[in-house]
Amino acid sequence: MENFKIDVDSDGIALITFDVPGRSMNTLTGKVMQEIPEWVEQVKTDDAIKGAVLTSGKSSGFCAGADLGDMAAGMLGGSDLQAAFDAGWRLNGALRALETCGKPVAAAINGLALGGGLELTLACHYRVVGDSPKIQLGLPEIKVGLFPGGGGTQRLTRLIGVQAAMMAMTEGKSFRPNDARGAGIVHEVVPAGTEVEAAKAWVKGGGKAAQPWDDKGFKLPGGGPYHPAGIQNFLVGNAMLRKQTYGNYPAAMNLMKAVYEGVQLPMDAALRVETRYFIKTLMTPQAQGMIRSLFLSKQELDKGALRPADVPKSDPKKVTVLGAGMMGAGIAYVNAMAGIETILIDRDQESADKGKAHVEELLKKRLSRGQLTQDKYDALLASVTATTDYDLIKGSDLVIEAVFENREIKADVTKRAEAQLEPGAIFGSNTSTLPITGLAEASVRPEDFIGIHFFSPVDKMMLVEIILGEKTGKAAIAKSLDYVMKIKKTPIVVNDGRGFYTSRCFGTYVAEGMAMLEEGISPVLIDNIGRSTGMPRGPLEMHDDVALDLSVKIAKQTAEDLGAAYQPLPGSEIVRKMVEDLGRYGRKNGKGFYDYDQKPKVIWSGLADLAPVKVDELSMADVEDQRRRLLFRQAVEVARCWEEGVIDDPREADVGAILAWGFAPWTGGPITYIDQYGLKAFVEQADAYAAKYGDRFSPPQLLRDMAAKGETFYGKFAPQKAAA
Amino acid sequence: MTEAYIFDAVRTPRGKGKKDGSLHEITALSLATQVLEALRDRNGLDTSKVDDVILGCVSPVGEQGADIARTAVMNAGWAETTAGVQVNRFCASGLEAVNIAAAKVKSGEAEFAVGGGIEAMSRVPMGSDGGAWPVDPTSAFKTYFVPQGVSADMIASKWGFSRADVDAYAVESHKRAAQSWAEGRFSKSVVPVKDQLGLTILDHDETIRPNTDMQTLGGLNPSFAMMGEMAFDAVINQRYPEVARVNHVHTPGNSSGIVDGSAGVLIGTLAAGRALGLEPRARIKGAASIGSEPSIMLTGPEFVTNKLLGKLGMEPTDIDLFELNEAFAAVVLRYMQALNIPHDKINVCGGAIAMGHPLGATGAMILGTVLDELERSDKTTALATLCIGGGMGTATVIERV
Numbered sequence A: 001m002e003n004f005k006i007d008v009d010s011d012g013i014a015l016i017t018f019d020v021p022g023r024s025m026n027t028l029t030g031k032v033m034q035e036i037p038e039w040v041e042q043v044k045t046d047d048a049i050k051g052a053v054l055t056s057g058k059s060s061g062f063c064a065g066a067d068l069g070d071m072a073a074g075m076l077g078g079s080d081l082q083a084a085f086d087a088g089w090r091l092n093g094a095l096r097a098l099e100t101c102g103k104p105v106a107a108a109i110n111g112l113a114l115g116g117g118l119e120l121t122l123a124c125h126y127r128v129v130g131d132s133p134k135i136q137l138g139l140p141e142i143k144v145g146l147f148p149g150g151g152g153t154q155r156l157t158r159l160i161g162v163q164a165a166m167m168a169m170t171e172g173k174s175f176r177p178n179d180a181r182g183a184g185i186v187h188e189v190v191p192a193g194t195e196v197e198a199a200k201a202w203v204k205g206g207g208k209a210a211q212p213w214d215d216k217g218f219k220l221p222g223g224g225p226y227h228p229a230g231i232q233n234f235l236v237g238n239a240m241l242r243k244q245t246y247g248n249y250p251a252a253m254n255l256m257k258a259v260y261e262g263v264q265l266p267m268d269a270a271l272r273v274e275t276r277y278f279i280k281t282l283m284t285p286q287a288q289g290m291i292r293s294l295f296l297s298k299q300e301l302d303k304g305a306l307r308p309a310d311v312p313k314s315d316p317k318k319v320t321v322l323g324a325g326m327m328g329a330g331i332a333y334v335n336a337m338a339g340i341e342t343i344l345i346d347r348d349q350e351s352a353d354k355g356k357a358h359v360e361e362l363l364k365k366r367l368s369r370g371q372l373t374q375d376k377y378d379a380l381l382a383s384v385t386a387t388t389d390y391d392l393i394k395g396s397d398l399v400i401e402a403v404f405e406n407r408e409i410k411a412d413v414t415k416r417a418e419a420q421l422e423p424g425a426i427f428g429s430n431t432s433t434l435p436i437t438g439l440a441e442a443s444v445r446p447e448d449f450i451g452i453h454f455f456s457p458v459d460k461m462m463l464v465e466i467i468l469g470e471k472t473g474k475a476a477i478a479k480s481l482d483y484v485m486k487i488k489k490t491p492i493v494v495n496d497g498r499g500f501y502t503s504r505c506f507g508t509y510v511a512e513g514m515a516m517l518e519e520g521i522s523p524v525l526i527d528n529i530g531r532s533t534g535m536p537r538g539p540l541e542m543h544d545d546v547a548l549d550l551s552v553k554i555a556k557q558t559a560e561d562l563g564a565a566y567q568p569l570p571g572s573e574i575v576r577k578m579v580e581d582l583g584r585y586g587r588k589n590g591k592g593f594y595d596y597d598q599k600p601k602v603i604w605s606g607l608a609d610l611a612p613v614k615v616d617e618l619s620m621a622d623v624e625d626q627r628r629r630l631l632f633r634q635a636v637e638v639a640r641c642w643e644e645g646v647i648d649d650p651r652e653a654d655v656g657a658i659l660a661w662g663f664a665p666w667t668g669g670p671i672t673y674i675d676q677y678g679l680k681a682f683v684e685q686a687d688a689y690a691a692k693y694g695d696r697f698s699p700p701q702l703l704r705d706m707a708a709k710g711e712t713f714y715g716k717f718a719p720q721k722a723a724a
Numbered sequence B: 001m002t003e004a005y006i007f008d009a010v011r012t013p014r015g016k017g018k019k020d021g022s023l024h025e026i027t028a029l030s031l032a033t034q035v036l037e038a039l040r041d042r043n044g045l046d047t048s049k050v051d052d053v054i055l056g057c058v059s060p061v062g063e064q065g066a067d068i069a070r071t072a073v074m075n076a077g078w079a080e081t082t083a084g085v086q087v088n089r090f091c092a093s094g095l096e097a098v099n100i101a102a103a104k105v106k107s108g109e110a111e112f113a114v115g116g117g118i119e120a121m122s123r124v125p126m127g128s129d130g131g132a133w134p135v136d137p138t139s140a141f142k143t144y145f146v147p148q149g150v151s152a153d154m155i156a157s158k159w160g161f162s163r164a165d166v167d168a169y170a171v172e173s174h175k176r177a178a179q180s181w182a183e184g185r186f187s188k189s190v191v192p193v194k195d196q197l198g199l200t201i202l203d204h205d206e207t208i209r210p211n212t213d214m215q216t217l218g219g220l221n222p223s224f225a226m227m228g229e230m231a232f233d234a235v236i237n238q239r240y241p242e243v244a245r246v247n248h249v250h251t252p253g254n255s256s257g258i259v260d261g262s263a264g265v266l267i268g269t270l271a272a273g274r275a276l277g278l279e280p281r282a283r284i285k286g287a288a289s290i291g292s293e294p295s296i297m298l299t300g301p302e303f304v305t306n307k308l309l310g311k312l313g314m315e316p317t318d319i320d321l322f323e324l325n326e327a328f329a330a331v332v333l334r335y336m337q338a339l340n341i342p343h344d345k346i347n348v349c350g351g352a353i354a355m356g357h358p359l360g361a362t363g364a365m366i367l368g369t370v371l372d373e374l375e376r377s378d379k380t381t382a383l384a385t386l387c388i389g390g391g392m393g394t395a396t397v398i399e400r401v
Helices: A030-045 A068-075 A081-099 A116-122 A152-160 A162-171 A177-183 A195-204 A231-245 A250-262 A267-282 A285-302 A326-337 A349-368 A374-382 A407-418 A436-442 A474-486 A502-519 A523-532 A539-546 A548-565 A572-581 A620-643 A650-661 A670-677 A679-693 A701-709 B028-043 B068-075 B093-107 B137-143 B148-159 B163-182 B214-218 B225-239 B270-275 B300-312 B329-339 B362-376
Strands: A004-008 A013-018 A051-056 A105-109 A126-131 A188-191 A318-322 A341-345 A384-387 A398-401 A426-429 A449-453 A463-468 A490-495 B005-011 B050-056 B083-087 B112-120 B200-202 B259-268 B282-291 B321-324 B381-388 B392-400
Touching (some): A004 A030, A068 A285, A116 A152, A126 A195, A231 A250, A267 A285, A285 A490, A326 A374, A326 A384, A463 A474, A463 A650, A502 A539, A539 A548, A620 A670, A679 A701, B005 B270, B005 B362, B028 B068, B050 B068, B050 B093, B068 B083, B093 B282, B148 B225, B259 B362, B300 B392, B321 B362
Parallel strands (some): A013 A051, A398 A426, A463 A490, B050 B112
C-alpha cells in the first residue's frame, strides 16, 4: 500500500496512517479506495491486531474528500451503467467492510475532514477530533452539484436524525469540532495532538466493534418517513428543497430520495440505493457542469491558471485604496484580512474615517463570532490607515481607485497617485463600466494600469474581474493576479470593452426583463420566471436593486458615446418615465417596480399604466420557454464577448458568470450551457428567438461556424493558459 | 345496457370529529353497521339479493382497516353471501362507491349493490394511513405537492376570492343548513345513531352554528398561513408563477368540518326492485371521474362536470340542483364562477362547512341530500360532485323517475 502505513503497537492496536504520497492534502483517489479494503482485511484477519486507529499523516488535514477530477472520469467512462455502479460502489463496499470487520476501529481526526474524508470516519466505530480552529468537519458535496456518495446520506442520518443531517447536507456547511460533538457527529474532542492517544485509549478500554445501526434494536433518531414525528421532515423537507432549488438541482432531489428510501432499509441495501442515486446524479449535465466549473476550473483559477508564467511571483504587502465608500472600504477590509497594510484615502478625513468605520464593523462581526482573537482584531484594524494624505501612498505595491464613475475624477486621482508610486507598482481601477484603455490615457505608465473590478459587497463576493487595457503589460497582469490570490478571491482576466465581461452580460438579463415588460408580460410572471431560472433574483427586482436612475444615466452615457449607432434598449422609455417623471429610483428610495414600504414588497400599482399587462398567465411549456429566453439572452451575449475577444477561456467565462452575477449555477456557466445545449440546437433556438424578439438574440458568426463543424467551446478552446 | 336506480339513501347525522364529539364513543364499525341495518330495515330488504356493499373510507387503518365494508356486512347480520369492498378515492370515496355500485348494476354483475362510506375522523385521524405522494420526494417534487389548504388558498388567490367572499359563503352555508334542519328537509335520510344500549346518542348534525356571522368568522386565524410561509407557498407559486403570492383566506370557519359519519345508497335494477316491491326514486343518469392538475388539486369538479355533461349531451343549465362538497369555500366559489352557476342552484341545503365532511362518506351523503331536495322541491335533475386530493374530480348525475 502506498497511501496507508500500518504500525501495530504492543497492545495490538494497529495505527493506520493515511498519507497520500506527493500531495499536500489527502484525497480519496482511485488508488486510495483500492487500498482501504486491503488494510481492512488485514485488521479483520490478523489475530495479532485487536483493534485499529485511523489517522492522517499530513499536517494539512485528515482528508479533503474525493478527487473529483478522478472520480467523474473514472465512474463515467462509458454508457455501461453496471460498470458505473460498480465504480461508485467501490468506496461504499470498502467502508461497509470496515464497519463490519468485527474489531473496534476509531478515527483520530487530526485535521479537516470533508466530504469523503468525513464519510471515511463515519464508517469507523468511534471518532476523536482534535480541538483546533483549523479543523472543520462537513459534507459540502452539494456545492458542486453532488451529494455524499460514500455512505454519508445513510450514516449521518442514522447518527443525528433526518432533519439535522439533511440540513448539514443540503447546505454543505461545516462543523467545528465542538459543534460536531454537540451535534453527535463525533464522540470526543481532545487537545490537538492527542487524538491518536485518545483513540487508542478507547480501543483499549473495550470499544465496541459495531455501529449502532447494525444493532437489532436500532431506532432512527427523530423517526423515519412514516413515523408520526419523522414524516414532517419529509413533508416539509421536500417543499423546502423545491423552494430553494426550483427543481434545478438534481443533486438536492436525489439526496432527498436516497435519504427517504435509505432510512427505511438495512444498511447494506441503503448503501446500494445511495450509490444508485449518486451515479444517477453524476450522470446529469448539471453535476458535470458544476463539478467542472465550481470545483475544477475555480480551483485552477484560484491557483493562478491565467497568470503569465514568466513573471516572477510577487507578494503585495502594502496597498492603497482611493475612495473610502462602500467599495473602497470593502477592499480595505479584505486587504486587512489578508494581512496587507492598507492606506485608505478620501477627499476629506471624515469620509476616510467613515470608510474605516465600515472596516471596523466587519471586523467586529468576526470578533463577536469568535473568528478573530482580540489581539488579531486590534492588529488588523491598525493595519488600515484612513487619511487624505497622498504622500502615504509611497511604498505601495498597488493602488486601487474606487472613486466615482467619472472620467475626470478618475483621471485626477490617477495622476496624483502615480506621482507617489515607485517603479513596478501597479495602478488598478475598480471601474465597473468605463473602458480601461480610455482611463489609462490619464496614466503616465499605462503598462502598469489595469482594471481590478470588485463586486459588491466586497467581503462576500468571491470574484475579481481583471481587465486589460490596450497597453497593460504582463507584469501588471501577474502582480494583479498575485494580489487577488493573496486576498483569496477568484480572478478572471478579460479584455477591454464596454461593460467588460460581467457588467455587460449581467445587463442583458435585466434588459431582457424590461423587454418582457414592454411586451406586456405581467411583472409578477417576469420575476417569478426569472427566479426560477436559478438566477438569484428576478430581472425587475434586480433592476430595482441596481437602481433605475443609474440605468437611465448609463443609457444616456451610452447614447452620447455611440451617437448614431445607439439603439435604445426595449423598455428604456418605461424606466425613463419612472425615474424622471415619477421619482422612482428603485430600492434605494423605496420606489421602483415594487413598492418597498410594505413587507413583503408588492408590485407598484401604477406600473400597469406604463406597461399594460397583456399576458397574465402562461402554460408551463411557455414558462419554460421564457426561462430559456432569459438564459439564452445572456448566453448569446457571452458568445459575443468571446467573438469580440473580451474573453477567451471557457473557465473564466463560466466561473466568472456564476460568481459575478449569479448566472444559474446549475448550468455550470453560460459556455457550458451552450455546449450542453448543443451548438446546433442553440443556434437554431437563438435564431428563433431573434425572429420573435429581435436581433439581440442573433447568434454571432462564431457560434454558427462552430455549430456547422459540430464543435463545442470546451472541445475547441481547451484551456491553454499556463499555470504559475 | 340495464339502468341503475336509487331505491333508498340513508345517512347518520354528523358528529363533531373530536374527543368531545357525540359519536366519538361509537366505533366506526358500529356507524357503518347502523347504516346497513337501516337500509335493510326501512326497506324490508332481503339482503341475500344484494350482491355487494361498496364503502368508501379514506383512512382505512386501525378499526377502519382490513375491508371495513365486509366487516360491516357481517356485523349488520346481512346475508353472508353479500360481499363487501372498501374503496378510496379520497374525499369522493362515498360517491365513487355509489358509482361503482351503479356500474355493477348496469353491467349486470349485480342486481342490487350498496354504495356508501364511513369515516370516524375522531377515532381514526386524517392521514393515519401515511401514503407516498407528499412524503416520497420522487412524487412530491414532480407534482409540486402542497397541503390541500394551501391549494384552496391558491384557488382563492388565483381567481380573486377575498377573505370576505369566502366568509360570506360560509355564513350562508350555516344559514341554509340550519333552515333545512328547521324545515325537516333531512328527515327522510337521517337515521339517528344508537349507543351500545340502543338509546339515541345523536339525531342531528352537530357542528351547525345558525347564528354565525361575518364578524365571528372574521376573527378566526388563517389555518394554512404558517405552513404556507414555511415552504409550501413557494412550491405552489412555482407551479403558478402568475400569482404574486398566496393569500391565506381559509380558516376553520370557511372550510369543511372534521366529523364522524356514515352513509349508504341502495342501488339496483328496476326488475330487482319490483321483485322486492321497492319503488325507484331516481335513475343514475351518468357518472365520471377525472384527473386534474395536482398541486392546485381542488379544481377537478369543473372538469369532471364538463366531461360528464358533455357525455350526457347536457349543459349546466339543464341541471336543476348542484351539490358540490364544501371542502373549502373557494372551491365552490370557483366552480360557480367557472360554470356560471347561480348560488341558489347549488348546495341549497348548506354543506360541509356547516355540517362537516366525513371524508369517506360525504359523497354518498350529498347524493342523498340532493335527491331529497329534488323530491321536496319537485325538480328533476341533479349533479353531485366533489373535489379530490391528488387532483381529481368525481361526479354523478341523477334524474328523478
